[in-house]
Amino acid sequence: MRHAELLMYVAPQCVENANTAWLQRILELLGEERLTADGLSLPELWTSPRLLLTQTCGYPLMTQLRGQVRVLGRPDYVLPDSADGWHCSLILARAEDARTTLEAFLGSRGAINDAGSNTGMNLFRHRLAPLQQRGTFFSNVIHSGSHRESLRLLRENQADLAAVDSVTYAHLARYAPTEVANLRLIERSAPSPSLPYIGSVNLGNDEAERLREAMNQALNELPQVAEILSIREVLPAKEDDYRILLDYQQQAIAHGYAELR
Numbered sequence: 113m114r115h116a117e118l119l120m121y122v123a124p125q126c127v128e129n130a131n132t133a134w135l136q137r138i139l140e141l142l143g144e145e146r147l148t149a150d151g152l153s154l155p156e157l158w159t160s161p162r163l164l165l166t167q168t169c170g171y172p173l174m175t176q177l178r179g180q181v182r183v184l185g186r187p188d189y190v191l192p193d194s195a196d197g198w199h200c201s202l203i204l205a206r207a208e209d210a211r212t213t214l215e216a217f218l219g220s221r222g223a224i225n226d227a228g229s230n231t232g233m234n235l236f237r238h239r240l241a242p243l244q245q246r247g248t249f250f251s252n253v254i255h256s257g258s259h260r261e262s263l264r265l266l267r268e269n270q271a272d273l274a275a276v277d278s279v280t281y282a283h284l285a286r287y288a289p290t291e292v293a294n295l296r297l298i299e300r301s302a303p304s305p306s307l308p309y310i311g312s313v314n315l316g317n318d319e320a321e322r323l324r325e326a327m328n329q330a331l332n333e334l335p336q337v338a339e340i341l342s343i344r345e346v347l348p349a350k351e352d353d354y355r356i357l358l359d360y361q362q363q364a365i366a367h368g369y370a371e372l373r
Contacts, residue, residue, distance in 0.1 A: 113145045113146065113162075114145075114312075115146075115147050115148070115152075115157060115163045115166065116138075116164045116165045116166065118131040118135050118165075120168070123260055123288070124288040126287055127341065129340075130337045130340040133337050134327075134334060134337050134341065135165070137337075138165065138323075138326050138327055142164075142322070142323065155172075155176065158180075158181060159180050161314060163311055165309060165323060167307050167308065167310070168181070168307065168310050169228070169229060170230045170307060170308060170354045173308055173351065173354050174351075175361075179313070179351075180313055181310040181311065181313055182310060182313050183310055183353075184310060184311050184323055185324045185327065185346040186305055186306045186308050186309065186346070186347050186353070187347070188343065188344045189282075189306060189342050189343060190342045190343070190344050191278070191342045193278035194278045194306065197306055198306060199231070199278045199279050199303070199307075200231070200278050200300050200301045200303050201231040201236055202276050202281050202297055203273065203299045203301065204263070204296065205217070205272060205298050206267070207294045209272065213298070214273075217298070218245065220272035220273055221250060221251060221253075221270070222249070222250035222252070222253040222272070222372070223256050223262040224253060224254075224255060224256065224262065225257060225258050225261070225276075226257070227372075230357055231259075231276065231280075231301070232274075232276070232277070233275075233372050235301035235302060235304060235360065236301065236372060237371075238364050240369065241363065242367055247370075247373070249369075249372075249373070250373060253373055254271055259277055259281075260291060262274040262276060263276060263284070263292060263295065264291075273298070275301060282342070283342075302360060304356070305353050305356070308349055309346065311323065328346055331345065
């Protein structure tokens with residue numbers, strides 16, 4: 113028995129259900145029994161020697177997990193702003209806000225889901241870095257805990273600007289449109305490889321390839337699941353594909369904006 117979880121995209125409920133069905137079929141194809149990760153933190157799950165399959169964020173992959181996990185692949189989405197193994201952040205504000213450029217939001221209230229997030233923080237920081245003044249862009253920054261909560265803070269006028277993963281946004285726009293109602297796109301971030309699927313660093317080449325093949329076979333066998341998740345296939349991927357995220361980090365630092373604030 114090994115750990116297998118798909119926890120990065122769990123909203124709304126139909127997306128979580130589709131991920132559960134996909135994972136179950138993957139395990140059936142591999143003849144594996146699932147060991148749940150109850151009681152494990154995400155970092156503990158990601159680095160567990162008993163990890164078969166999960167998904168992580170690209171930024172912690174490069175800042176916390178380098179050499180400690182096996183990158184198995186990355187999803188090829190069929191979504192607005194998410195395709196060909198890439199996605200981005202959507203920088204959003206309330207539709208009623210008269211400001212139309214990022215520059216105009218200097219001194220406003222920001223929201224980020226987590227300081228270790230690629231889409232919520234790293235890509236956001238990279239885009240704001242040329243615009244900050246003396247290391248600061250916002251009057252204050254709220255750490256919301258999730259993209260959905262960042263959206264709520266925008267809707268309820270508790271924050272003015274937030275960066276949200278384009279996959280999360282597309283799922284909500286399709287299945288829970290009230291959560292993105294009355295919000296407006298200000299700008300897109302630089303592109304990023306979509307969130308990597310990972311396994312234990314102990315997985316061999318043959319086992320890793322069989323796992324990716326099982327993921328794609330399960331998508332082909334479950335077209336309704338693939339349609340809900342909007343995943344065409346799981347593409348091959350490697351750790352070096354995500355080095356660009358460290359380039360974005362360094363570019364922000366070079367502008368004097370090491371911390372999003």
